[in-house]
Amino acid sequence: MAKTNIVVGADIGGTNTVLGFVTEQGECLNESRFKTLEHFQVDQFFTQLVKSINDGYDELKNDYELIGIGIGAPNGNYYRKSVENPPNLPWGIVDVEKILNKSFNVPIALTNDANATAIGELLFGAGKGMKDFIVVTLGTGLGGGLVVRGKLLHGYDGFAGELGHINYERNGRQCTCGLKGCLETYASGSGIVRTAKELIDGSSIKSSLRKVAGKSLTSKKIYEEARAGDKLALQCFELTGKALGSMLANIVAVTDPEAIFLFGGLANAGDLIINPTKKYME
């Protein structure tokens, strides 16, 4: 019997790398993950990625034929199929297509993580049937993916949708990209932690977050305290939504989308982030 075609999709995140084998209908057959940070060096990371793909495919190859690999990665360039100076990984410029084609003789597609999310929504998710929408991923950083006339927008150089590096505050917070005041230094998982630190040091608002030491002060912790009614934590979400909402309003003025979808850890905070974002968009 003829084998069924599958592709493997890998999402290279700042913390985790997640893989899934997927059919043409969007059914995910198996999933695996490993810590990106444990394989910090480029060579080690891709050795592990190749191994994980092989391990997953071993279970499937009697019935399925691997016909392609899709990668979502920070600073992924669609045209060059490369990862270029990702801010949170010391990789420099990596020709991902070249590396993977040494082990797999199939086409490679690569784009940034938010673009990959946007493609997913377009084909199988909330964006199905829509022609013009925006995806914003609120993880450690902030990513953007723009669908225009039913297709992902790559732009001239493959870097469209870099919404995290829109300037929000002139001479604002230092960003890992080298610039100051980038949106993602305010509206992201790492941004909300910086906001909390500033409020702890620079205000007299009472908060149980004041007792939380350095590395324990995470966006998850801020979320939990905000849910419990902590005023400082709530203010963190208010300021994060202000940054996100006011910048989304500008993006709407540029591309006039039908919808904006928020994804990622911080988006899971629900009303806490959605309400202030909506307020400042209007």
Next chain:
Amino acid sequence: MAKTNIVVGADIGGTNTVLGFVTEQGECLNESRFKTLEHFQVDQFFTQLVKSINDGYDELKNDYELIGIGIGAPNGNYYRKSVENPPNLPWGIVDVEKILNKSFNVPIALTNDANATAIGELLFGAGKGMKDFIVVTLGTGLGGGLVVRGKLLHGYDGFAGELGHINYERNGRQCTCGLKGCLETYASGSGIVRTAKELIDGSSIKSSLRKVAGKSLTSKKIYEEARAGDKLALQCFELTGKALGSMLANIVAVTDPEAIFLFGGLANAGDLIINPTKKYME
């Protein structure tokens, strides 16, 4: 002999309305203009527009066949072929297609003035052969037109490219659109006049502009004084370029174009506006 096809294009500006009869090759056969402001009421304006089209066509109709009308107008909606609450004209919502089809049984195309400029550049101008570029018109206001994958971007609701109403300054200058701090209240012909007034009232910089009374303080006057080396006038261009450049950097992060083209009265100031714009983009 068969007649040659022509279309008439009309650019409805805040000050002047300009008409041209154009062949398929982009050759303009005749041009005329009238003051928009003299025909401020909708009915009067369109009566004059119909008359001007008829007058121009009378000279051509022995040899040419009118096959379409194209309109560039402030707040022009491509999908609805309407002009909707233009900030500088008390028109409300005008169904332009319906009005013009009473007199001319040809297809009507309508979009905002910057989009119309972008189409012109795409077909006949500097954007020929480019797939992704942005046009910014610096007239009384600031308009934007985005070409994406070789086609004008209209967005979901027909209002993509409204770059003039990106927020530049939180709680900044009052805009005619109702919002505060819109880019066009800083980076436009009217914006640079407001900047000059603020500098005259709020600084002690010596300037020959201090002697210029109310309505004589125009962007043209500021340009002339800047060319003559007037420090306050030069500062006006610096601040205008700062607003324009920093916002263009954000737009580049969203759509990643190959080129940005500046048009309109203020763009004719050349280096005076281009140099600070470039500086603040980087």
